[in-house]
Amino acid sequence: MNTTPLYRQLANHYLDAIRSGTLKTGERFPSIRLMMEKHAVSLSTAVQICRELEDYGVLEARPRSGNYIRQPDTPARPAPLALPPPLDAEAYVGIHQQVSSVLKASQRATIKVNFASAYCAPQLYPLKTLQDNMLRTLRQDPHLLDTAGSTCGHIALRNILARRALTTKTHLTAERIVITNGATEAINLALRAVTRPGDTVAVESPTFYGLLQILESLNLRVLEVPASPHSGINLLALEQLLLGPERIKALIVIPNLHNPLGSIMPDANKARLVQLCAGHDTVLIEDDTYGDLVETEHPLSTLKHWDRTDSLIYCASLNKTLAPGVRLGWISAGKWHERVEMLKHTQSHGCEALSQLAVSAYMGTPSYERYLRRLRKTLTLQRQHMSEAIQRYFPQGTSVTNPRGGTLLWVELPREYSSMALFHEALKVGILISPGDIFSNARRFGHFVRIGCGAPYSPRIDEALRTLGQMLKRPS
C-alpha cells in the first residue's frame, strides 16, 4: 500500500513532468478545475497539489491568469529540488556573532518603533491578573522562599499543562513534564539529551535565529531544509536528506505558526514527518511556542499527537502567550525523560516556584481561555492592518505571508533589495526590523524582513512603515 498522500503522489507526477521537460518554463499549468476532472480529486486536493508545487518553487500564480511553470531554482525561495549544500562546522560558526551584532546595534540605538519583537505589546497581556496572582501566592504560601524547587518543577503547573495539551489532542503525562527557564532551556536540554558535539541536526530554512544560536553554542553541525509559508518543512527535501550519506541525529521543527514563516503544517504532513523521522532514527524536536496563538475553529494537532514511538521531544513556552517577563517553558521528552531530568538538574536545578504557582492559578480558570481568544482576534486585526500598509508602502513585487495567527509577518522584497542595508538605515531613525539574513546561515534570505505585529495599529506605526517603504524606493 502506498502511504504517500494522494496530493503528493500527484505533485510528484507533475514534478517528474517538469524535470523531464514535458512541462516547460513559462507554460501554463492545468487549472484547478481541469485537475479535479482529470484525476477525479476534490477541490482541496487539487489546491494542495498546486501549493506543493509552489512550495517547490516550480509554479507561480499570476493574478487573474492562473498558474505557470517557473524556473525551479529561483533564489527568491529556498532552493527547492536541490538541497542546500551541507554547511561544515567552520562555516557555521558565526551565526551567533552575526545575530548578536544585529542585537547589539539595536541595543545601542534609541528605538522609537520596534518591528523586531515577536512579543505582543504589554497592554495585550493579562499583567494585572498575573500580578494579583503573584501577590496572592506570595502572601499565602510561606514556604515559597524557604524550599528549593524540585528539578521537574511544581506539580500544580505540570498538571495544568498536561490538561491543556488535550486541546491539541496531545497526550502529556504531568509526571514526565519538566518545567524549564523558557523554551530556550527546553530546546537546549532536548539537544543535549540526544546529540553530542559534532553531530548533525537539521532545521527548517529559514528558522528562528535563536535556534541557530543554540545549535552553534552546542557545537552542532546544522543542515537547513527548505520550508514554505504554506505547509512548513518540505518533506520531499527532508526525505532526500535523510536518505543521504549524512546521519541526521535530530530535527527541530516549529509545526504550528512557524517563526518566521507563519506556516501551519497540514495534519497529513505532520503524520508523515513523525513517521519519516522515526523510520530514520532521527529525533524530532517540536517547538510549540506559538501554538496557542493560532486562530482556528478546529483544534490543531501537534507533532507529538502523531508520535507512536514515544521518541519525539515536545517543547513549549508561556513567554509569548502569557507575559515576556515570565520565563517558563516546558519539555515533555518521552523516552528521553530521565536523561532530560538529569540534565536539567545539573544545568540549573528547579525553577523558582512563585511564577509557576501564580501562573497555574490563572491558567486553571476559564478566564485564561477567554483571554487567549481575545488575544488571537486582536492579533489578527493587527496583522491585517500591518500587511495592508506594507503592501501599500513597500516596492512593487513585495509579498507578505498571511499566517493564521501570531505576531509575525515574513516579507519578501524583490530580490535586488538588501534587508541588512534596510536594517541599518532604519535603525538610524529609530525603527527596528529583523533582517532575513539572521534566520539562516545559507545566505538565501538577504531580501526578506520579519515584521512583528505585536502592537495595536497606530499612526506612528503607519508612519514608520511608510518610512521603510520610502527608504526602499529611494535609489541607493
Added chain:
Amino acid sequence: MNTTPLYRQLANHYLDAIRSGTLKTGERFPSIRLMMEKHAVSLSTAVQICRELEDYGVLEARPRSGNYIRQPDTPARPAPLALPPPLDAEAYVGIHQQVSSVLKASQRATIKVNFASAYCAPQLYPLKTLQDNMLRTLRQDPHLLDTAGSTCGHIALRNILARRALTTKTHLTAERIVITNGATEAINLALRAVTRPGDTVAVESPTFYGLLQILESLNLRVLEVPASPHSGINLLALEQLLLGPERIKALIVIPNLHNPLGSIMPDANKARLVQLCAGHDTVLIEDDTYGDLVETEHPLSTLKHWDRTDSLIYCASLNKTLAPGVRLGWISAGKWHERVEMLKHTQSHGCEALSQLAVSAYMGTPSYERYLRRLRKTLTLQRQHMSEAIQRYFPQGTSVTNPRGGTLLWVELPREYSSMALFHEALKVGILISPGDIFSNARRFGHFVRIGCGAPYSPRIDEALRTLGQMLKRPS
C-alpha cells in the same frame, strides 16, 4: 629565589626524611617547640608544618602524647603522596546514577530528621523581609512582567554584588557579572566556556557531589586531587598532576568553607594555587557559594583576589546564605566573559527580574550585614552542639572536622564502617544523612558521613544522633 613558603620547604624536608626511612613509622615526631628552635621559625610556621604532614597522611596526633609518623597510605584520608589513579571516562560515568539513587531513596522515605541538607533551617533565613521586599517590588514595578530580562541580569543586583565583593578584596566589575540560575548554572557555564567534552577537569577529593554530576553531564573526564580539612587542596599533589602527561583544562576549587571538608585555604596557598594554574594554562574555577558564612574577624580573600591574568572564573550563589527558594547565582568570568554571556543567552536567556530586584533592595541595606553576622554566630553554636553530640554518641575513633563557619561537618568513622549501610539503615527510621561515597568517584570515602548542622540543636536532633551512634555500635 625560592617562592615556596618556608613551612612547605620544611614539610618537604620531613617528607623526604620519611620516604627515605630516616624517620620511621611509629616514631615520635619532633615537638612544636623543638621545631621552632631547630629551624628558627615561628609557632604558626611550626604548626603549619605539622598540619601539612597531617594532610599528607604521614603524621598523626595522639592526644597528650604528641605527633607520630604513620603509614602514609592509610585509606582513612585521601591518598597523600600517590595521586589517585586517573579515572577513565567510562569508569566515571555513573556518579550521577549513584547520587540520584541516594537522592531518590531519600525522596521516597518519610524524613523526620534531615542531616543531608546543606541549607539552614527556614527560621534562620530572613524570609519575612524578603517576602516584604518582593511584595513591594511587585507592586511598585509594573514592567517586571512585561519585559524580558536582559541576558546578564539586572544591573541593580550586579552593582551590589560588585560592591559587596570588595569585603573579600575581590574586584568584580558589575558590567562583567552575569546573573545565573544558582551556582549550578554558573559552574555549568564556566565549564562550557573553557572545555569540550572529553577534556579533563580536576576537582578536590572529596568534593560536593553536585559538581561531579555537572562534570559527568558535560562528558568531562575528572581527576580528583586530595584535599584536607585544614588547608583544602593539596598543592604538591596538584603540581605533580599538572606536570604529568594529562592536559588539565580546568580545576574547580571551593577555597572558603569547602563542601564537605569545611576547609579554608590559607592566603599563601590561594596565591600559589592561582599562580600554579596560570603557569599551566589551567583555568581555575572558583566556587564561592559558602564564603559569606565564614566566621572570621579578618576578612578572607578569594582566589579571584590573587588572579593577575583575568583568567580565573568566579562563581557564587545566594542560595545558601539568603534563601533556598531564591535561585540566584552569579559568574564573573574575566577574559571569558563574552563567551559566558553567549552561552547564558543560548542556554536560558536572562533570569526573571522580580527576585533580583527584591534581593537587591535588601542586600543594599546595613541590616543584611547584621543578618549575616547573626547567622554565622548561630551556625557556630549549632556546629558545636552537633560536634559534641557526635563525639559523645559515635564509636571511638570517629573524628569530626571543626570548620570556621557554615552548616557542614565531615565525619570520619573508623574505617571498618560503611556510611552507605548507615544511610540505608537510618533512612528506615526517617533519619537522612549524606554518605561519603557520593563525594568522590575514587571509593575513598566509604566510611565518611557529611552531617548538616543547619537546624537549631534540639532533643529531636540529639535523639537522632544517638540513634545513629547506636546503629554504628550494634554488631552487624
